[in-house]
Amino acid sequence: MNVFENIPAELPGEIFEDIVNTSTIRIERIISKGHTTPTDEWYDQDEHEWVVVLKGEARIRFDDNDRELHLKQGDHLNILAHQRHQVSWTIPDQETIWLAVFYR
Template identity: 65%
Template sequence: MGSLLTDIPSTLPSEIFQDLVKTDNVRIERIISKGHSTSDSDWYDQTEHEWVLVVKGQAKILFEDGMKELHLKEGDYVNISARQRHKVSWTHPTEETIWLAVFYS
């Protein structure tokens, strides 16, 4: 048993990526951000699909293909297709953003 909302450090110099479940077919990850974003020159370009939910906080995801920037709040989710280049353009600077990401093929 575990909780997505506990064991959060008081300071977050970098994002935390924590695998909760990992098999050959699926990986479930908790991500904790606080004012973090992907650098301007970097893009995520994953070989797996990613379904992501904002459990707590807020974030913005930008897609390279010209799709509108998405502003996600608590309870919002999005499915990101494999090879769809994207980045986190903003996370809330004063409160933690807790994500639940499910990677699948």
């Protein structure tokens, strides 16, 4: 499988696809195109998440002091378990392809 293939022409919602899923690690491909997390919702995960933007751009906002990071192609970030965050913006005119690794 190629992470840049099989991308639908229309993306009414974000796509979340497991590439690997075991009892200790999960690797997920995420495809966004202008998608965001609703402003009143936060990700609050039991696992740590290492994420890299392979293509496109995005912004991730953290609940601590409303800190926001702008990620571009190649940028990566480690989000600790229970560090509340949300996707506040993804580039609207092209796909943003993420690779997320969830681990304990």
